[in-house]
Amino acid sequence: MHITQHTDYALRVLIYLAANTDRLVTIAEVSQRFDISRSHLMKVANQLVREGFVEGLRGKGGGLRLARPAEQIAIGAVVRRMERGMELVECFGHDSNCLLTSNCKLKGVLATALEAFLQSLDRASLADVIEAPQKKLLYFAKPDAPPPARKAARARAAKMPQSAG
Amino acid sequence: MHITQHTDYALRVLIYLAANTDRLVTIAEVSQRFDISRSHLMKVANQLVREGFVEGLRGKGGGLRLARPAEQIAIGAVVRRMERGMELVECFGHDSNCLLTSNCKLKGVLATALEAFLQSLDRASLADVIEAPQKKLLYFAKPDAPPPARKAARARAAKMPQSAG
Numbered sequence: 001m002h003i004t005q006h007t008d009y010a011l012r013v014l015i016y017l018a019a020n021t022d023r024l025v026t027i028a029e030v031s032q033r034f035d036i037s038r039s040h041l042m043k044v045a046n047q048l049v050r051e052g053f054v055e056g057l058r059g060k061g062g063g064l065r066l067a068r069p070a071e072q073i074a075i076g077a078v079v080r081r082m083e084r085g086m087e088l089v090e091c092f093g094h095d096s097n098c099l100l101t102s103n104c105k106l107k108g109v110l111a112t113a114l115e116a117f118l119q120s121l122d123r124a125s126l127a128d129v130i131e132a133p134q135k136k137l138l139y140f141a142k143p144d145a146p147p148p149a150r151k152a153a154r155a156r157a158a159k160m161p162q163s164a165g
Numbered sequence: 166m167h168i169t170q171h172t173d174y175a176l177r178v179l180i181y182l183a184a185n186t187d188r189l190v191t192i193a194e195v196s197q198r199f200d201i202s203r204s205h206l207m208k209v210a211n212q213l214v215r216e217g218f219v220e221g222l223r224g225k226g227g228g229l230r231l232a233r234p235a236e237q238i239a240i241g242a243v244v245r246r247m248e249r250g251m252e253l254v255e256c257f258g259h260d261s262n263c264l265l266t267s268n269c270k271l272k273g274v275l276a277t278a279l280e281a282f283l284q285s286l287d288r289a290s291l292a293d294v295i296e297a298p299q300k301k302l303l304y305f306a307k308p309d310a311p312p313p314a315r316k317a318a319r320a321r322a323a324k325m326p327q328s329a330g
Contacts, residue, residue, distance in 0.1 A: 001248055004166070015271065109293070116284070129271040
């Protein structure tokens with residue numbers, strides 16, 4: 001069972017923006033920090049803007065920022081809006097071939113479980129997942145001259161207290 | 166978000182066996198009824214046997230049957246055992262590239278939601294999803310001369326009362 005990469009990246013962009021609320025963040029910067037292709041991130045960012053999670057300012061000095069405080073962005077809302085296919089199994093779609101489709105009770109059982117999953121995510125906000133030390137790890141005051149992404153992250157991570165296990 | 170086809174097919178096999186408990190069911194029959202490749206079903210059935218959900222009797226006149234009553238098989242248990250990848254996002258795996266991995270709170274939030282999903286599925290048994298009219302639709306007394314799968318299913322479905330919507 002997987003969440004799509006599209007939603008995964010959307011969550012990373014939001015987390016990064018939530019850790020850097022004092023300035024605009026460019027797609028190039030996020031691309032570098034997370035080692036994700038710029039074109040893929042562009043699609044993710046465009047949808048985040050369309051869905052009202054992010055504001056995008058064009059032109060020189062432009063960039064992305066959260067459209068509302070991190071406390072007001074539920075992780076469940078992000079997954080509901082960004083996840084393109086919520087068809088847990090074939091029969092959730094329109095072109096089901098399954099013999100059972102017309103009277104299947106399994107579909108209802110799976111739909112209830114999916115709702116339980118999303119409601120659990122509704123209870124966590126972007127602010128909840130960006131508490132220290134996460135926020136400190138992700139805060140970059142000087143975006144114009146960032147060090148290589150992985151190396152910097154590892155160096156910062158090495159300085160942070162690690163949780164056991 | 167999807168459940169793998171492997172798990173989807175496993176649930177279909179179990180539902181079919183639960184509707185036909187008065188006899189052994191062959192893989193050829195399930196393959197025909199659901200229009201699923203025999204080799205794929207063989208892998209699914211082998212794992213169902215290994216996991217203790219199904220008993221397989223070899224040889225002429227052999228076939229598959231539930232290893233225990235449908236009331237004692239939780240849908241959640243089937244999904245937990247059959248679903249090969251429970252890595253909701255990249256960072257659940259061992260080779261995560263994400264900058265956030267070392268201190269990520271999102272991982273915990275997603276893991277909690279996944280558990281809510283599975284616990285919801287734990288509350289439904291195979292018997293719950295195979296109540297009439299589902300069971301009647303799937304019961305085939307004469308497996309040796311089955312009519313073409315889709316046609317028979319549609320004919321039976323047409324005779325069943327359809328739920329609104």
